[in-house]
Amino acid sequence: MEFIDTMLMTPGPVHLDAEVMLAGARPLLHHRTDDFAPIYTECVNLLKKFINTKHLYLTTSSGTGAMETAIANSFNEGETVLNIQTGVFGVRFTQICKAFRLNTVELKCEDGKCVKIEQIAKAIQENPAISGVTVTFNETSTGIKNDIKAIGEFLKGKNILLIVDGVSGLGALEYDHDNWNVDVTVSASQKGFLAPPGVGMVALSERAMAKMESVKCHGLYFDLKVYKKNQELKIPAYPWTPAINVMYSLLEALRKIDRIGLNVCINHYAKLAGGLRAALKALGIKIFTEECATSNVLTVFYVPEDLNPKEIVAEMVNKYGIRIAGGQEQFANTMLRITTIGNIGERDLIGTIGLLEMILKQKGYLKETGAGLKAMMEYFMANEK
Ligand SMILES: Cc1ncc(COP(=O)(O)O)c(C=O)c1O
Structure with missing residues (x-):
């Protein structure tokens, strides 16, 4: 069977609805006009509301560009930054910091575990020059959710x-930039904000705004001083040519989230993730992430011994039109990742688990199909409002 649409059960880009995609097909408006300014401004304002921040800029980039913007505007060459690493994306901040000639202190957490406050305290005690901490809110490579509220509380007054990478967490998990004492939060359009890729986001505290004014940003494209100046114009503008069509789609998606209610979306994903975890447990499949740090964005799990995750990913997409994700980097031969965010519901999770069970039976891991589905359906029914 050849599929026209592949169902994306990957942790970003995520499955989007037709209205959001079609919004991006509207003819272009010129970006330095009264016509486009309200679209740009409404995107910024809705994101400020969802993240709870007073200052937010959009970048024409994916999430990595927003991460780079955060570092470029927060530190001068030679400053020391603590990089908390709970997976691939924590390491990415180290790479960016090094590219900007910062000194890095790398705090590598144990596989599958979130960072603990004592570890941060120890690193800061041992390295008094530290003037910044980077951390991933939802680590998409390992399915770990770090406790940003607790980290913000610990760093208060210091x-x-x-700096928080919220690329895959925002829009999907509870988050509060201002009340959690976060200085810079970055995100992107293609995950919890339910839009195509192409727009990055950078939110800043008052303290980060002041620091940004004093930092000599190396490079022009991501210099937030230029973004600030343009956003303060009579017709608020983006400094360069923005991803106009992606912004049309983003606005459609943000309005939809606002209409439904961000909390309703967050609770919906929690229910889907709970159902997925219940199914995996019933199938005797081990979840990688420690229980206190599991995330509702995605679940990362071990592939039963003797099975090849790449083959399972290929069969899911080629036979059944469902794209799940393999493990990243050192976990490529042992893990699978399934998301529970996007324009998806119980229907899609039940389909995914049912088809996965069929493959697992054909490969000889399961004697019978149905145990995972039963656990999932029971979970969904028990958690219906
Ligand atoms: C947590 C996290 N940070 C950063 C990134 C990098 O974002 P992008 O691929 O949009 O550059 C990703 C992408 O998957 C991510 O999940």
Whole structure:
């Protein structure tokens, strides 16, 4: 069977609805006009509301560009930054910091575990020059959710900027930039904000705004001083040519989230993730992430011994039109990842688990199909409002 649409059960880009995609097909408006300014401004304002921040800029980039913007505007060459690493994306901040000639202190957490406050305290005690901490809110490579609220509380009153990668967490998990004492939060359009890729986001605290004004940003494209100046114009503008069509789609998606209610979306994903975890447990499949740090964005799990995750991914997409994700980097031969965010519901999770069970039976891991589905359906029914 050849599929026209592949169902994306990957942790970003995620499955989007037709209205959001079609919004991006509208003819272009010129970006330095009264026509486009309200679209740009409404995107910024809705994101400020969802993240709870007073200052937010959009970038024409994916999430990595927003991460780079955060670092470029928060630190001068030679400053020391603590990079908390709970997976691939924590390491990415180290790579960016090094590219900007910062000194890095790398805090590598144990596989499958979130960072603990004592580890951060120890690193800061041992390295008093630290003036910034980077951390991943939802680590998409390992399915770990770090406790940003607790980290913000711990860093309160210290002269240390907290920079959070919220690329896959925002829009999907509860988050509060201002009340959690975060200085810079970055995100992107293609995950919890339910839009195509192409727009990055950078939110800043008052303290981060002040620091940004004093930092000599190396490079022009991501210099937030230029973004600030343009956003303060009579017709608020983006400094360069923005991803106009992606912004049309983003606005459609943000309005939809606002109409439904961000909390309703967050609770919906929690229910889907609970159902998925219940199914995996019933199938005797081990979840990689420690229980206190599991995320509702995605679940990362071990592939039963002797099975090849790449073959399972290929069969799911080629036979059944469902794209799940393999493990990243050192986990490529042992893990699978399934998301529970996007324009998806119980229908899609039941389909995914049912088809996965069929493959697992054909490969000889399961004697009978149905145990995972039963656990999932029971979970969904028990958690219906
Ligand atoms: C947590 C996290 N940070 C950063 C990124 C990088 O974002 P992008 O691929 O949009 O550059 C990703 C992408 O998957 C991510 O999940």
